[in-house]
Amino acid sequence: MKFNPDEIKEATRADFDTAWNEGRKxxxxxxxxxxxxxxxxxxxxxxxxxxxIQRLRxxxxxxxxxxxxxxxxxxxxxxxxQFGYEALAVLDRCFYTGGLPRPNVGISDERIGKIKSxxxxxxxxxxxxxxxxxxxxxxxxxxxxxxxxEMAARLEVSxxxxxxxxxxxxxEFKSIVPVCSQNTLRSHMTSGWFISLxxxxxxRTTPLKLFSVDRCxxxxxxxxxxxxMAYYSASCVIMDEDVSIxxxxxxxxxxxxxxGFSNFNFRPDDKRSKYYVPDTxxxxxxxxxxxxGSRTKYxxxxxxxxxxxxxxPSALSQYNIPYPVMNLGMGVERLAMILHxxxxxxxxxxxxxxxxxxxxxxxxxxxxxVYVDDTPATQTGREIQSAIAMACEQxxxxxxxxxxxxxxxxLFDKNIRVKVVEPEENTKLCGPAAMNEIISYKNDVLxxxxxxxxxxxxxxxxxxxxxxxxxxxxxxxxxxxxAAQKGSDCEIRVRIIKVPxxxxxxxDPVAQLYITxxxxxxxxxxxxxxTVRMEII
Numbered sequence: 256m257k258f259n260p261d262e263i264k265e266a267t268r269a270d271f272d273t274a275w276n277e278g279r280k281x282x283x284x285x286x287x288x289x290x291x292x293x294x295x296x297x298x299x300x301x302x303x304x305x306x307x308i309q310r311l312r313x314x315x316x317x318x319x320x321x322x323x324x325x326x327x328x329x330x331x332x333x334x335x336x337q338f339g340y341e342a343l344a345v346l347d348r349c350f351y352t353g354g355l356p357r358p359n360v361g362i363s364d365e366r367i368g369k370i371k372s373x374x375x376x377x378x379x380x381x382x383x384x385x386x387x388x389x390x391x392x393x394x395x396x397x398x399x400x401x402x403x404x405e406m407a408a409r410l411e412v413s414x415x416x417x418x419x420x421x422x423x424x425x426x427e428f429k430s431i432v433p434v435c436s437q438n439t440l441r442s443h444m445t446s447g448w449f450i451s452l453x454x455x456x457x458x459r460t461t462p463l464k465l466f467s468v469d470r471c472x473x474x475x476x477x478x479x480x481x482x483x484m485a486y487y488s489a490s491c492v493i494m495d496e497d498v499s500i501x502x503x504x505x506x507x508x509x510x511x512x513x514x515g516f517s518n519f520n521f522r523p524d525d526k527r528s529k530y531y532v533p534d535t536x537x538x539x540x541x542x543x544x545x546x547x548g549s550r551t552k553y554x555x556x557x558x559x560x561x562x563x564x565x566x567x568p569s570a571l572s573q574y575n576i577p578y579p580v581m582n583l584g585m586g587v588e589r590l591a592m593i594l595h596x597x598x599x600x601x602x603x604x605x606x607x608x609x610x611x612x613x614x615x616x617x618x619x620x621x622x623x624x625v626y627v628d629d630t631p632a633t634q635t636g637r638e639i640q641s642a643i644a645m646a647c648e649q650x651x652x653x654x655x656x657x658x659x660x661x662x663x664x665x666l667f668d669k670n671i672r673v674k675v676v677e678p679e680e681n682t683k684l685c686g687p688a689a690m691n692e693i694i695s696y697k698n699d700v701l702x703x704x705x706x707x708x709x710x711x712x713x714x715x716x717x718x719x720x721x722x723x724x725x726x727x728x729x730x731x732x733x734x735x736x737x738a739a740q741k742g743s744d745c746e747i748r749v750r751i752i753k754v755p756x757x758x759x760x761x762x763d764p765v766a767q768l769y770i771t772x773x774x775x776x777x778x779x780x781x782x783x784x785x786t787v788r789m790e791i792i
Contacts, residue, residue: 303603304487307591308468311489314513315466318506320491323465325447328352328438336573337449341529349439350472356434357393358427362386366424373420374412384409440472444490444584445530449566452494453574461578462495468587480599487587498581500535503563506583507539511560514594516541524562531564531582538562539585543593558593561585616769618695618717624763625693625700625719628756631732635666639673640725640732643787646675647724651685659684661787666739670792673735677786685724688752688781693719693760698770700762702752702779723758723783730759731787744790755779 301309312322334349335342362370362385370385371377388406391397397405407417421428441447444467455463468489475484493502508519520540527536539561547556563583571580588600597603631637642662650659658676665671677684691702696716702723703709731747738745752758760779762770770777 466491490584536564624766686784
Protein backbone atom coordinates (compact mmCIF):
# COMPACT_ATOMS: atom_id res chain seq x y z
CA MET A 256 0.00 0.00 0.00
CA LYS A 257 1.56 3.28 -1.13
CA PHE A 258 1.61 6.32 1.09
CA ASN A 259 -0.31 9.27 -0.32
CA PRO A 260 1.34 12.57 0.72
CA ASP A 261 -1.99 14.34 0.25
CA GLU A 262 -3.21 12.55 3.38
CA ILE A 263 -0.93 14.56 5.67
CA LYS A 264 -2.69 17.89 5.27
CA GLU A 265 -3.89 17.71 8.87
CA ALA A 266 -0.28 17.92 10.08
CA THR A 267 1.06 21.46 10.33
CA ARG A 268 4.50 22.81 11.11
CA ALA A 269 3.26 23.62 14.60
CA ASP A 270 2.34 19.94 15.05
CA PHE A 271 5.89 18.93 14.20
CA ASP A 272 7.46 21.59 16.41
CA THR A 273 5.26 20.69 19.38
CA ALA A 274 5.91 16.97 19.08
CA TRP A 275 9.64 17.53 18.56
CA ASN A 276 9.87 19.59 21.74
CA GLU A 277 7.98 16.87 23.61
CA GLY A 278 10.44 14.26 22.39
CA ARG A 279 7.84 12.24 20.49
CA LYS A 280 8.72 10.22 17.39
CA UNK A 281 5.33 10.56 15.76
CA UNK A 282 2.62 13.18 15.48
CA UNK A 283 -1.08 12.54 15.41
CA UNK A 284 -2.64 12.88 11.98
CA UNK A 285 -6.22 11.56 11.79
CA UNK A 286 -6.79 9.51 8.69
CA UNK A 287 -3.10 8.83 8.20
CA UNK A 288 -1.83 7.14 11.36
CA UNK A 289 -4.89 4.86 11.33
CA UNK A 290 -5.08 4.22 7.61
CA UNK A 291 -1.35 3.86 7.09
CA UNK A 292 0.12 2.71 10.42
CA UNK A 293 3.49 1.95 8.85
CA UNK A 294 3.61 5.44 7.39
CA UNK A 295 2.51 7.40 10.45
CA UNK A 296 4.09 10.83 10.33
CA UNK A 297 7.55 10.17 11.67
CA UNK A 298 10.11 12.83 12.39
CA UNK A 299 13.19 13.02 10.30
CA UNK A 300 16.38 12.78 12.30
CA UNK A 301 18.89 15.65 12.00
CA UNK A 302 22.60 14.99 11.79
CA UNK A 303 24.15 15.99 15.15
CA UNK A 304 26.67 18.32 13.50
CA UNK A 305 24.10 20.12 11.36
CA UNK A 306 21.72 20.24 14.30
CA UNK A 307 24.46 21.98 16.30
CA ILE A 308 25.19 24.33 13.38
CA GLN A 309 21.57 25.41 13.24
CA ARG A 310 21.46 26.01 16.96
CA LEU A 311 24.67 28.04 16.74
CA ARG A 312 23.28 30.16 13.89
CA UNK A 313 20.17 30.94 15.90
CA UNK A 314 22.24 31.67 19.01
CA UNK A 315 24.49 34.12 17.15
CA UNK A 316 21.53 35.93 15.62
CA UNK A 317 19.87 36.24 19.02
CA UNK A 318 23.03 38.10 20.08
CA UNK A 319 22.64 40.53 17.19
CA UNK A 320 25.22 39.10 14.80
CA UNK A 321 24.80 39.19 11.01
CA UNK A 322 25.60 36.04 9.04
CA UNK A 323 28.12 36.17 6.18
CA UNK A 324 29.96 33.72 3.95
CA UNK A 325 33.75 34.01 3.93
CA UNK A 326 35.97 32.88 1.02
CA UNK A 327 36.87 29.20 1.15
CA UNK A 328 39.68 29.43 -1.42
CA UNK A 329 42.48 31.65 -0.11
CA UNK A 330 45.70 32.54 -1.91
CA UNK A 331 48.84 31.57 -0.01
CA UNK A 332 50.01 35.20 -0.14
CA UNK A 333 47.15 36.03 2.23
CA UNK A 334 48.54 33.51 4.70
CA UNK A 335 51.91 35.30 4.49
CA UNK A 336 50.20 38.66 5.09
CA GLN A 337 48.39 37.33 8.15
CA PHE A 338 51.10 35.20 9.77
CA GLY A 339 54.37 36.78 8.67
CA TYR A 340 57.33 34.52 9.43
CA GLU A 341 55.01 31.81 10.78
CA ALA A 342 53.25 31.47 7.41
CA LEU A 343 55.25 28.47 6.20
CA ALA A 344 54.34 26.48 9.29
CA VAL A 345 50.67 27.32 8.72
CA LEU A 346 50.83 26.52 5.01
CA ASP A 347 52.26 23.11 5.88
CA ARG A 348 48.82 22.32 7.28
CA CYS A 349 46.92 23.68 4.27
CA PHE A 350 45.59 21.86 1.25
CA TYR A 351 46.69 23.48 -2.01
CA THR A 352 44.31 23.31 -4.96
CA GLY A 353 45.49 21.93 -8.27
CA GLY A 354 44.21 21.22 -11.75
CA LEU A 355 44.98 19.24 -14.86
CA PRO A 356 46.96 21.11 -17.51
CA ARG A 357 45.62 21.04 -21.06
CA PRO A 358 47.99 19.13 -23.35
CA ASN A 359 49.23 20.51 -26.64
CA VAL A 360 48.01 17.73 -28.93
CA GLY A 361 49.15 17.38 -32.53
CA ILE A 362 47.61 15.22 -35.25
CA SER A 363 50.10 13.20 -37.30
CA ASP A 364 49.31 11.12 -40.39
CA GLU A 365 49.48 8.01 -38.20
CA ARG A 366 46.88 9.46 -35.83
CA ILE A 367 44.66 10.49 -38.74
CA GLY A 368 44.64 6.87 -39.83
CA LYS A 369 43.60 5.71 -36.34
CA ILE A 370 40.88 8.37 -36.18
CA LYS A 371 39.42 7.21 -39.48
CA SER A 372 39.48 3.58 -38.38
CA UNK A 373 37.28 4.53 -35.40
CA UNK A 374 35.08 7.34 -36.76
CA UNK A 375 34.94 6.34 -40.40
CA UNK A 376 36.51 7.84 -43.51
CA UNK A 377 36.51 11.51 -42.52
CA UNK A 378 37.34 14.10 -45.16
CA UNK A 379 40.07 16.73 -44.77
CA UNK A 380 37.56 19.33 -43.58
CA UNK A 381 36.48 17.21 -40.61
CA UNK A 382 40.08 16.38 -39.70
CA UNK A 383 40.71 20.13 -39.63
CA UNK A 384 37.72 20.55 -37.32
CA UNK A 385 39.35 18.14 -34.87
CA UNK A 386 42.55 20.25 -34.96
CA UNK A 387 40.57 23.42 -34.32
CA UNK A 388 38.62 21.90 -31.43
CA UNK A 389 41.79 20.60 -29.75
CA UNK A 390 43.45 24.00 -30.20
CA UNK A 391 40.43 25.77 -28.67
CA UNK A 392 40.52 23.31 -25.76
CA UNK A 393 44.21 24.07 -25.17
CA UNK A 394 43.47 27.84 -25.10
CA UNK A 395 40.63 27.32 -22.62
CA UNK A 396 37.90 28.33 -25.04
CA UNK A 397 36.27 24.90 -24.62
CA UNK A 398 35.86 23.42 -21.13
CA UNK A 399 36.94 19.88 -20.40
CA UNK A 400 33.42 18.54 -19.87
CA UNK A 401 32.37 20.08 -23.21
CA UNK A 402 35.19 18.59 -25.29
CA UNK A 403 33.50 15.30 -26.23
CA UNK A 404 30.00 16.68 -26.97
CA GLU A 405 31.47 19.62 -28.92
CA MET A 406 33.58 17.33 -31.08
CA ALA A 407 30.70 14.89 -31.57
CA ALA A 408 28.42 17.70 -32.72
CA ARG A 409 31.01 19.17 -35.11
CA LEU A 410 31.85 15.77 -36.62
CA GLU A 411 28.22 14.55 -36.59
CA VAL A 412 29.04 11.29 -34.79
CA SER A 413 27.99 9.88 -31.40
CA UNK A 414 29.55 10.96 -28.10
CA UNK A 415 30.57 7.40 -27.28
CA UNK A 416 32.57 6.99 -30.51
CA UNK A 417 34.37 10.30 -29.93
CA UNK A 418 35.20 9.26 -26.35
CA UNK A 419 36.67 5.97 -27.60
CA UNK A 420 38.66 7.82 -30.27
CA UNK A 421 40.17 10.27 -27.77
CA UNK A 422 41.05 7.41 -25.41
CA UNK A 423 42.81 5.36 -28.09
CA UNK A 424 44.38 8.03 -30.28
CA UNK A 425 45.48 10.70 -27.78
CA UNK A 426 47.28 9.06 -24.82
CA GLU A 427 48.34 12.55 -23.65
CA PHE A 428 44.95 12.91 -21.98
CA LYS A 429 45.57 9.83 -19.82
CA SER A 430 49.09 10.81 -18.73
CA ILE A 431 48.26 14.30 -17.50
CA VAL A 432 49.58 15.04 -13.99
CA PRO A 433 47.84 17.66 -11.81
CA VAL A 434 49.66 20.97 -11.37
CA CYS A 435 49.42 22.82 -8.05
CA SER A 436 48.18 26.41 -7.90
CA GLN A 437 48.90 29.13 -5.34
CA ASN A 438 45.43 28.76 -3.86
CA THR A 439 44.71 26.96 -0.60
CA LEU A 440 41.56 25.65 1.03
CA ARG A 441 40.79 27.77 4.08
CA SER A 442 42.39 26.08 7.10
CA HIS A 443 40.83 28.44 9.64
CA MET A 444 38.08 31.06 9.45
CA THR A 445 40.48 33.89 10.26
CA SER A 446 41.89 33.72 6.72
CA GLY A 447 38.47 34.60 5.39
CA TRP A 448 37.71 37.25 8.01
CA PHE A 449 40.69 39.42 7.03
CA ILE A 450 39.62 39.33 3.38
CA SER A 451 35.95 40.03 4.15
CA LEU A 452 36.60 42.82 6.64
CA UNK A 453 39.12 44.43 4.29
CA UNK A 454 36.42 44.59 1.62
CA UNK A 455 33.66 45.83 3.99
CA UNK A 456 35.33 48.41 6.19
CA UNK A 457 35.00 51.21 3.60
CA UNK A 458 31.22 50.99 3.26
CA ARG A 459 29.95 49.50 6.56
CA THR A 460 29.66 51.47 9.77
CA THR A 461 30.93 50.27 13.11
CA PRO A 462 30.27 48.45 15.32
CA LEU A 463 30.13 45.57 12.85
CA LYS A 464 29.10 42.19 14.31
CA LEU A 465 29.43 39.26 11.90
CA PHE A 466 29.42 35.46 12.20
CA SER A 467 29.95 32.48 9.91
CA VAL A 468 29.54 28.74 10.47
CA ASP A 469 31.26 26.95 7.63
CA ARG A 470 33.81 24.38 6.51
CA CYS A 471 37.54 24.55 7.10
CA UNK A 472 40.18 22.10 5.89
CA UNK A 473 43.38 21.07 7.62
CA UNK A 474 46.01 18.64 6.32
CA UNK A 475 46.33 16.47 9.40
CA UNK A 476 48.82 13.62 9.46
CA UNK A 477 45.93 11.31 10.25
CA UNK A 478 42.31 11.51 11.36
CA UNK A 479 41.54 10.13 14.79
CA UNK A 480 38.92 10.31 17.53
CA UNK A 481 39.49 14.06 18.10
CA UNK A 482 40.36 15.56 14.70
CA UNK A 483 39.21 15.51 11.09
CA MET A 484 40.70 16.98 7.93
CA ALA A 485 37.41 18.68 7.08
CA TYR A 486 35.59 20.31 9.97
CA TYR A 487 33.17 23.14 10.77
CA SER A 488 34.18 26.35 12.49
CA ALA A 489 31.69 28.66 14.23
CA SER A 490 33.40 32.02 14.19
CA CYS A 491 32.43 35.64 14.78
CA VAL A 492 34.06 39.06 14.71
CA ILE A 493 33.26 42.44 16.21
CA MET A 494 34.90 45.42 14.50
CA ASP A 495 34.67 48.61 16.56
CA GLU A 496 36.87 51.42 17.81
CA ASP A 497 36.53 50.35 21.46
CA VAL A 498 36.50 46.55 21.15
CA SER A 499 38.36 44.62 23.84
CA ILE A 500 38.75 41.18 25.37
CA UNK A 501 35.77 42.02 27.59
CA UNK A 502 33.66 41.84 24.43
CA UNK A 503 35.06 38.38 23.81
CA UNK A 504 34.10 37.26 27.29
CA UNK A 505 30.59 38.67 26.87
CA UNK A 506 30.07 36.96 23.51
CA UNK A 507 31.43 33.63 24.78
CA UNK A 508 29.17 33.74 27.84
CA UNK A 509 26.11 34.85 25.87
CA UNK A 510 26.64 32.25 23.15
CA UNK A 511 27.50 29.22 25.26
CA UNK A 512 24.92 29.87 27.97
CA UNK A 513 22.30 29.11 25.29
CA UNK A 514 23.67 25.56 25.21
CA GLY A 515 23.46 24.99 28.96
CA PHE A 516 27.02 26.05 29.88
CA SER A 517 27.69 28.16 32.94
CA ASN A 518 30.48 29.28 35.31
CA PHE A 519 32.88 30.42 32.60
CA ASN A 520 36.63 30.45 33.14
CA PHE A 521 38.94 32.46 30.85
CA ARG A 522 42.60 31.47 30.63
CA PRO A 523 45.49 32.80 28.48
CA ASP A 524 46.16 30.55 25.49
CA ASP A 525 49.73 29.29 25.26
CA LYS A 526 49.54 28.91 21.45
CA ARG A 527 49.92 32.71 20.93
CA SER A 528 48.91 32.96 17.25
CA LYS A 529 50.79 35.62 15.26
CA TYR A 530 47.62 37.40 14.08
CA TYR A 531 46.48 38.16 17.68
CA VAL A 532 47.76 40.99 19.86
CA PRO A 533 50.07 39.46 22.50
CA ASP A 534 48.31 38.43 25.71
CA THR A 535 44.81 38.83 24.20
CA UNK A 536 44.43 35.22 22.99
CA UNK A 537 42.08 33.64 25.55
CA UNK A 538 40.76 30.08 25.94
CA UNK A 539 37.20 29.71 27.17
CA UNK A 540 36.44 26.95 29.66
CA UNK A 541 32.85 26.36 30.69
CA UNK A 542 30.99 24.11 33.10
CA UNK A 543 28.13 21.90 31.92
CA UNK A 544 26.23 19.79 34.48
CA UNK A 545 25.43 17.17 31.84
CA UNK A 546 29.12 16.28 31.62
CA UNK A 547 29.54 15.45 35.30
CA GLY A 548 30.25 11.73 35.59
CA SER A 549 29.89 11.22 31.83
CA ARG A 550 31.89 8.72 29.81
CA THR A 551 33.83 11.56 28.16
CA LYS A 552 37.13 12.98 29.39
CA TYR A 553 35.22 15.95 30.81
CA UNK A 554 33.85 14.07 33.80
CA UNK A 555 34.47 17.03 36.11
CA UNK A 556 32.04 19.11 34.05
CA UNK A 557 34.65 21.56 32.70
CA UNK A 558 35.58 21.71 29.01
CA UNK A 559 37.48 24.03 26.68
CA UNK A 560 34.90 25.17 24.14
CA UNK A 561 36.20 28.32 22.40
CA UNK A 562 39.11 30.71 21.83
CA UNK A 563 39.03 34.46 21.22
CA UNK A 564 41.46 37.33 20.82
CA UNK A 565 42.09 40.78 19.35
CA UNK A 566 43.54 40.81 15.84
CA UNK A 567 47.02 42.31 15.54
CA PRO A 568 47.12 45.87 14.11
CA SER A 569 50.02 44.86 11.86
CA ALA A 570 47.96 42.01 10.35
CA LEU A 571 44.89 44.27 9.99
CA SER A 572 47.00 46.93 8.27
CA GLN A 573 47.82 44.45 5.50
CA TYR A 574 44.15 44.73 4.52
CA ASN A 575 43.75 48.46 5.29
CA ILE A 576 41.42 47.71 8.21
CA PRO A 577 41.58 50.79 10.51
CA TYR A 578 39.54 49.44 13.45
CA PRO A 579 40.31 46.88 16.18
CA VAL A 580 38.69 43.48 15.65
CA MET A 581 37.76 40.83 18.21
CA ASN A 582 37.50 37.28 16.86
CA LEU A 583 35.97 34.26 18.62
CA GLY A 584 35.84 30.77 17.21
CA MET A 585 35.00 27.23 18.18
CA GLY A 586 34.93 23.82 16.53
CA VAL A 587 31.36 22.77 15.85
CA GLU A 588 32.17 19.08 16.09
CA ARG A 589 33.66 19.51 19.56
CA LEU A 590 30.49 21.21 20.76
CA ALA A 591 28.37 18.54 19.07
CA MET A 592 30.38 15.80 20.81
CA ILE A 593 29.62 17.43 24.16
CA LEU A 594 25.93 17.89 23.43
CA HIS A 595 25.53 14.35 22.07
CA UNK A 596 27.79 12.58 24.59
CA UNK A 597 30.18 11.28 21.92
CA UNK A 598 33.78 10.22 22.45
CA UNK A 599 34.79 9.79 18.77
CA UNK A 600 34.43 12.63 16.28
CA UNK A 601 34.56 10.17 13.37
CA UNK A 602 31.62 8.16 14.65
CA UNK A 603 29.68 11.36 15.36
CA UNK A 604 30.34 12.91 11.93
CA UNK A 605 30.30 9.82 9.72
CA UNK A 606 28.16 7.22 11.52
CA UNK A 607 27.50 5.44 8.22
CA UNK A 608 31.14 4.29 8.20
CA UNK A 609 31.41 3.55 11.91
CA UNK A 610 28.23 1.65 12.68
CA UNK A 611 29.76 -1.84 12.52
CA UNK A 612 32.27 -0.79 15.17
CA UNK A 613 30.15 1.48 17.33
CA UNK A 614 26.67 0.34 16.34
CA UNK A 615 24.45 0.32 19.40
CA UNK A 616 20.68 -0.01 19.29
CA UNK A 617 18.53 0.48 22.33
CA UNK A 618 15.47 -1.56 23.17
CA UNK A 619 13.42 1.47 22.10
CA UNK A 620 15.14 1.49 18.71
CA UNK A 621 14.41 -2.19 18.20
CA UNK A 622 10.82 -1.99 19.45
CA UNK A 623 10.14 0.78 16.91
CA UNK A 624 11.20 -1.60 14.14
CA VAL A 625 8.61 -4.27 14.97
CA TYR A 626 5.30 -3.77 13.22
CA VAL A 627 2.12 -5.47 12.08
CA ASP A 628 2.47 -6.56 8.46
CA ASP A 629 -1.00 -6.88 6.88
CA THR A 630 -3.50 -4.25 8.02
CA PRO A 631 -7.06 -3.36 6.93
CA ALA A 632 -7.44 -0.67 4.28
CA THR A 633 -10.79 0.78 5.35
CA GLN A 634 -12.23 2.39 8.45
CA THR A 635 -14.77 -0.43 8.68
CA GLY A 636 -11.95 -2.94 8.45
CA ARG A 637 -10.21 -1.25 11.36
CA GLU A 638 -13.44 -1.46 13.38
CA ILE A 639 -13.62 -5.20 12.60
CA GLN A 640 -9.99 -5.59 13.72
CA SER A 641 -10.73 -3.94 17.06
CA ALA A 642 -13.91 -5.98 17.51
CA ILE A 643 -12.10 -9.29 16.95
CA ALA A 644 -9.40 -8.37 19.48
CA MET A 645 -12.03 -7.27 22.02
CA ALA A 646 -14.06 -10.48 21.62
CA CYS A 647 -10.93 -12.53 22.27
CA GLU A 648 -10.09 -10.44 25.34
CA GLN A 649 -13.58 -10.92 26.81
CA UNK A 650 -14.19 -14.57 25.93
CA UNK A 651 -10.74 -16.05 25.33
CA UNK A 652 -10.93 -18.36 28.38
CA UNK A 653 -14.42 -19.68 27.54
CA UNK A 654 -14.44 -23.51 27.35
CA UNK A 655 -15.09 -24.90 23.86
CA UNK A 656 -16.90 -25.67 21.72
CA UNK A 657 -18.04 -22.05 21.59
CA UNK A 658 -18.47 -19.07 19.33
CA UNK A 659 -19.10 -15.34 19.72
CA UNK A 660 -20.19 -12.68 17.27
CA UNK A 661 -17.52 -9.98 17.20
CA UNK A 662 -19.01 -7.65 14.60
CA UNK A 663 -22.04 -7.39 12.34
CA UNK A 664 -22.79 -4.75 9.73
CA UNK A 665 -22.17 -3.63 6.14
CA LEU A 666 -18.90 -3.82 4.31
CA PHE A 667 -18.64 -3.02 0.59
CA ASP A 668 -22.46 -2.93 0.33
CA LYS A 669 -22.77 -6.40 1.83
CA ASN A 670 -24.19 -7.45 5.18
CA ILE A 671 -21.65 -9.58 6.99
CA ARG A 672 -21.23 -11.26 10.35
CA VAL A 673 -17.81 -11.86 11.92
CA LYS A 674 -17.44 -14.51 14.63
CA VAL A 675 -14.62 -15.87 16.74
CA VAL A 676 -15.14 -19.64 17.10
CA GLU A 677 -13.59 -22.78 18.50
CA PRO A 678 -15.43 -25.94 17.34
CA GLU A 679 -13.18 -28.47 19.08
CA GLU A 680 -14.05 -29.81 22.54
CA ASN A 681 -12.09 -29.61 25.77
CA THR A 682 -10.11 -26.48 24.95
CA LYS A 683 -10.80 -22.71 25.02
CA LEU A 684 -11.83 -20.04 22.55
CA CYS A 685 -8.20 -18.78 22.32
CA GLY A 686 -4.91 -20.51 22.98
CA PRO A 687 -2.74 -19.58 25.99
CA ALA A 688 -0.36 -17.37 23.95
CA ALA A 689 -3.06 -15.23 22.30
CA MET A 690 -2.51 -12.31 24.70
CA ASN A 691 1.28 -12.46 24.63
CA GLU A 692 2.84 -9.05 24.09
CA ILE A 693 5.92 -8.38 21.95
CA ILE A 694 8.72 -6.54 23.74
CA SER A 695 12.40 -5.75 23.26
CA TYR A 696 14.35 -6.77 26.34
CA LYS A 697 18.15 -6.63 26.48
CA ASN A 698 18.03 -6.46 22.67
CA ASP A 699 16.06 -9.71 22.43
CA VAL A 700 12.63 -9.58 20.75
CA LEU A 701 10.27 -11.72 22.83
CA UNK A 702 6.58 -12.56 22.95
CA UNK A 703 5.65 -12.76 26.64
CA UNK A 704 2.50 -12.85 28.78
CA UNK A 705 2.06 -10.19 31.45
CA UNK A 706 2.52 -12.45 34.47
CA UNK A 707 4.75 -12.02 37.55
CA UNK A 708 7.42 -14.25 36.06
CA UNK A 709 8.14 -11.63 33.40
CA UNK A 710 7.80 -8.50 35.54
CA UNK A 711 11.48 -7.60 35.10
CA UNK A 712 11.28 -7.91 31.32
CA UNK A 713 8.27 -5.61 31.11
CA UNK A 714 9.69 -3.20 33.69
CA UNK A 715 13.14 -2.85 32.07
CA UNK A 716 12.32 -3.69 28.46
CA UNK A 717 10.31 -1.72 25.89
CA UNK A 718 6.94 -2.92 24.73
CA UNK A 719 5.92 -2.62 21.09
CA UNK A 720 2.30 -2.36 22.19
CA UNK A 721 1.47 -5.29 19.90
CA UNK A 722 -0.14 -8.48 21.20
CA UNK A 723 -0.38 -11.66 19.16
CA UNK A 724 -4.14 -11.26 18.99
CA UNK A 725 -3.81 -7.67 17.72
CA UNK A 726 -1.60 -8.75 14.83
CA UNK A 727 -3.85 -11.73 14.03
CA UNK A 728 -6.97 -9.54 14.15
CA UNK A 729 -5.37 -7.13 11.67
CA UNK A 730 -4.73 -9.96 9.21
CA UNK A 731 -8.28 -11.26 9.70
CA UNK A 732 -9.75 -7.83 8.98
CA UNK A 733 -7.68 -7.49 5.83
CA UNK A 734 -8.74 -10.91 4.53
CA UNK A 735 -12.37 -10.18 5.43
CA UNK A 736 -12.18 -7.00 3.34
CA UNK A 737 -10.84 -8.99 0.37
CA ALA A 738 -13.50 -11.70 0.75
CA ALA A 739 -16.34 -9.19 1.10
CA GLN A 740 -15.26 -7.46 -2.09
CA LYS A 741 -15.48 -10.80 -3.89
CA GLY A 742 -18.81 -11.61 -2.23
CA SER A 743 -17.61 -14.80 -0.51
CA ASP A 744 -17.36 -16.15 3.03
CA CYS A 745 -13.97 -16.78 4.61
CA GLU A 746 -12.29 -18.43 7.59
CA ILE A 747 -8.93 -17.47 9.04
CA ARG A 748 -7.06 -19.69 11.48
CA VAL A 749 -3.90 -19.43 13.48
CA ARG A 750 -2.38 -22.35 15.38
CA ILE A 751 1.04 -22.77 17.01
CA ILE A 752 3.31 -19.83 16.12
CA LYS A 753 6.91 -20.65 15.29
CA VAL A 754 8.08 -17.55 13.41
CA PRO A 755 6.88 -13.89 13.50
CA UNK A 756 5.33 -13.97 10.01
CA UNK A 757 2.85 -16.64 11.11
CA UNK A 758 1.23 -14.15 13.47
CA UNK A 759 1.45 -11.25 10.97
CA UNK A 760 4.53 -9.66 12.57
CA UNK A 761 7.50 -8.32 10.65
CA UNK A 762 10.85 -7.01 11.86
CA ASP A 763 12.73 -4.37 9.94
CA PRO A 764 15.82 -5.98 8.28
CA VAL A 765 18.05 -3.50 10.15
CA ALA A 766 16.77 -4.80 13.49
CA GLN A 767 17.18 -8.39 12.33
CA LEU A 768 20.77 -7.73 11.26
CA TYR A 769 21.59 -6.09 14.58
CA ILE A 770 19.97 -8.82 16.66
CA THR A 771 21.57 -11.74 14.81
CA UNK A 772 24.91 -9.94 14.52
CA UNK A 773 25.03 -9.50 18.28
CA UNK A 774 23.92 -13.08 18.95
CA UNK A 775 20.62 -11.98 20.45
CA UNK A 776 17.36 -13.78 19.74
CA UNK A 777 13.92 -13.35 18.23
CA UNK A 778 11.49 -15.60 20.07
CA UNK A 779 7.88 -15.04 19.08
CA UNK A 780 6.42 -18.50 19.57
CA UNK A 781 3.41 -19.96 21.26
CA UNK A 782 0.01 -21.63 20.87
CA UNK A 783 -2.57 -19.07 19.74
CA UNK A 784 -5.24 -21.44 18.32
CA UNK A 785 -7.85 -18.88 17.27
CA THR A 786 -10.34 -19.05 14.40
CA VAL A 787 -12.32 -16.20 12.84
CA ARG A 788 -15.17 -16.71 10.39
CA MET A 789 -16.93 -14.20 8.19
CA GLU A 790 -20.21 -14.98 6.49
CA ILE A 791 -22.34 -12.87 4.21
CA ILE A 792 -25.89 -12.67 5.53
